[in-house]
Amino acid sequence: MNKSEAVSVKSTQMEGNKSLYIIKIGGNVIDNSENLYHFLKDFTALDGYKILVHGGGKVATQVAEDMGIEAKLVDGRRITDIETLRVVTMVYGGLINKNIVAQLQRFGTNAIGLTGADGNFIQAIKRPVKTIDYGFVGDIHEKSINPDNISRLMEAGFTPAFCALTHDGEGQLLNTNADTIASALAVSLSSLYDTTLIYCFEKKGVLQDIDDEDSLIREINPEHYEELKIKKIIHSGMLPKLDNAFTAIACGVKAVIIGKSDDLGNLKNNKPFGTRLSKNA
Amino acid sequence: MNKSEAVSVKSTQMEGNKSLYIIKIGGNVIDNSENLYHFLKDFTALDGYKILVHGGGKVATQVAEDMGIEAKLVDGRRITDIETLRVVTMVYGGLINKNIVAQLQRFGTNAIGLTGADGNFIQAIKRPVKTIDYGFVGDIHEKSINPDNISRLMEAGFTPAFCALTHDGEGQLLNTNADTIASALAVSLSSLYDTTLIYCFEKKGVLQDIDDEDSLIREINPEHYEELKIKKIIHSGMLPKLDNAFTAIACGVKAVIIGKSDDLGNLKNNKPFGTRLSKNA
Numbered sequence: 001m002n003k004s005e006a007v008s009v010k011s012t013q014m015e016g017n018k019s020l021y022i023i024k025i026g027g028n029v030i031d032n033s034e035n036l037y038h039f040l041k042d043f044t045a046l047d048g049y050k051i052l053v054h055g056g057g058k059v060a061t062q063v064a065e066d067m068g069i070e071a072k073l074v075d076g077r078r079i080t081d082i083e084t085l086r087v088v089t090m091v092y093g094g095l096i097n098k099n100i101v102a103q104l105q106r107f108g109t110n111a112i113g114l115t116g117a118d119g120n121f122i123q124a125i126k127r128p129v130k131t132i133d134y135g136f137v138g139d140i141h142e143k144s145i146n147p148d149n150i151s152r153l154m155e156a157g158f159t160p161a162f163c164a165l166t167h168d169g170e171g172q173l174l175n176t177n178a179d180t181i182a183s184a185l186a187v188s189l190s191s192l193y194d195t196t197l198i199y200c201f202e203k204k205g206v207l208q209d210i211d212d213e214d215s216l217i218r219e220i221n222p223e224h225y226e227e228l229k230i231k232k233i234i235h236s237g238m239l240p241k242l243d244n245a246f247t248a249i250a251c252g253v254k255a256v257i258i259g260k261s262d263d264l265g266n267l268k269n270n271k272p273f274g275t276r277l278s279k280n281a
Numbered sequence: 282m283n284k285s286e287a288v289s290v291k292s293t294q295m296e297g298n299k300s301l302y303i304i305k306i307g308g309n310v311i312d313n314s315e316n317l318y319h320f321l322k323d324f325t326a327l328d329g330y331k332i333l334v335h336g337g338g339k340v341a342t343q344v345a346e347d348m349g350i351e352a353k354l355v356d357g358r359r360i361t362d363i364e365t366l367r368v369v370t371m372v373y374g375g376l377i378n379k380n381i382v383a384q385l386q387r388f389g390t391n392a393i394g395l396t397g398a399d400g401n402f403i404q405a406i407k408r409p410v411k412t413i414d415y416g417f418v419g420d421i422h423e424k425s426i427n428p429d430n431i432s433r434l435m436e437a438g439f440t441p442a443f444c445a446l447t448h449d450g451e452g453q454l455l456n457t458n459a460d461t462i463a464s465a466l467a468v469s470l471s472s473l474y475d476t477t478l479i480y481c482f483e484k485k486g487v488l489q490d491i492d493d494e495d496s497l498i499r500e501i502n503p504e505h506y507e508e509l510k511i512k513k514i515i516h517s518g519m520l521p522k523l524d525n526a527f528t529a530i531a532c533g534v535k536a537v538i539i540g541k542s543d544d545l546g547n548l549k550n551n552k553p554f555g556t557r558l559s560k561n562a
Binding site: 063066067068086089090091092093094095097098099101102103105106110111112113114115117118119120152153155156157158165167169170171172173 | 344347348349367370371372373374375376378379380382383384386387391392393394395396398399400401433434436437438439446448450451452453454
């Protein structure tokens with residue numbers, strides 16, 4: 001190593017890793033054009049590296065209905081049969097994803113719309129049939145994501161926008177939960193970036209009282225989380241969300257924020273946004 | 282410039298530009314899974330930089346029918362109304378494009394599926410309304426394509442697969458002819474690469490006698506082309522195809538090949554493939 005290389009390595013270490021936001025949006029943003037407009041504008045305003053992950057929303061159900069394809073349920077669980085996979089490939093990968101990309105370009109984000117098949121970014125395994133055959137559903141595993149591959153795309157100046165589709169590496173597209181994709185990306189990319197994972201949902205964050213939007217809990221660490229569970233302040237639907245978030249943090253993600261897309265602009269302005277989950281201080 | 286830089290510039294100049302193939306496929310490949318399989322395998326085997334461009338095929342018509350959307354024609358010309366744009370965004374940008382990408386990944390091509398909105402790769406202008414309102418159709422213009430932007434993606438190790446969609450830069454997706462996209466990409470990227478544009482169609486190439494596949498004309502230059510037109514050997518449907526090809530060549534494209542997708546493998550093996558159009562010797 002010559003002298004100038006040594007200086008450059010040192011300055012990189014002093015600066016730490018580059019920061020990356022991975023932001024997941026669902027139906028309450030996608031299905032409402034005004035919410036989506038504001039979200040994409042605020043997303044564009046954020047500095048640093050960014051990845052958008054979006055779910056499906058109501059439009060897939062609507063298109064399936066228009067095409068006369070019935071939702072398949074077995075024991076109350078939704079099944080992705082071949083017809084449903086066609087619909088979600090059209091709606092997630094085409095209609096929603098490409099309209100989001102066109103909007104992001106309008107605001108100045110140089111987005112590229114992706115499934116996990118593109119760039120071989122996310123490989124999954126078709127869920128094995130045990131009691132239920134879920135059809136073309138892809139499960140993420142430890143080696144699903146190659147962070148260097150995604151990093152090359154971002155370093156070339158592009159902002160990835162992922163929909164909820166993956167592939168098996170053998171030519172088969174698969175339907176994968178968008179929350180899971182976001183969290184797997186965050187864990188994997190934490191090896192290269194200081195990664196903050198943001199879940200946008202319909203509430204302002206984790207609330208002390210679910211009926212009072214003013215009862216937002218600003219920060220939760222694992223210790224605090226255990227207390228909140230014991231006191232039954234956090235229960236039912238929020239538990240798996242927060243369990244997954246703390247798992248991501250244990251796997252290297254710097255912080256997970258759960259908040260309302262309307263408030264995303266606060267992040268840019270250093271104002272409080274949602275509930276921030278992080279390691280014990 | 283220091284000595285090692287001078288050497289490196291010289292060796293680059295001696296090597297000439299890197300070679301690039303831009304290959305367009307249409308319905309006769311897309312609608313036939315066996316043809317598509319072989320084409321994507323042969324595409325993968327080709328050395329050097331590559332871009333795939335695909336049209337729509339029958340599946341868009343089928344999906345529109347399934348959704349109860351009628352084809353809109355005015356004076357015999359197809360119109361892209363908002364409903365039709367939704368369908369082509371789903372089918373071209375989602376269903377066809379992402380299945381092609383998943384297949385390419387299976388064969389080992391690190392493809393990324395794109396519309397012109399992705400990466401802001403292809404901007405178009407919504408066709409002005411004169412006598413007919415074509416709806417959401419995008420016309421390509423001189424500054425539609427930024428070759429450096431596409432080059433950055435390819436240099437990062439990815440192979441672009443474009444569908445027949447562009448955008449206006451203001452958030453609107455547009456429907457653009459795939460032949461036109463392929464030719465505009467070829468002209469634009471000729472500034473950076475030795476570019477060969479390949480149109481795959483249902484015949485072996487330009488034929489002396491349209492009913493005899495053995496009457497293939499191997500090479501045509503502009504001089505020869507004038508003769509063939511005078512002798513009425515080339516007429517009707519082939520004229521606009523070849524006119525466009527020679528325009529692309531006049532604008533810097535090294536060669537245009539018109540051939541059958543079955544024969545693409547010949548290119549890899551230095552065997553004759555289709556009709557090669559190039560400059561006068």
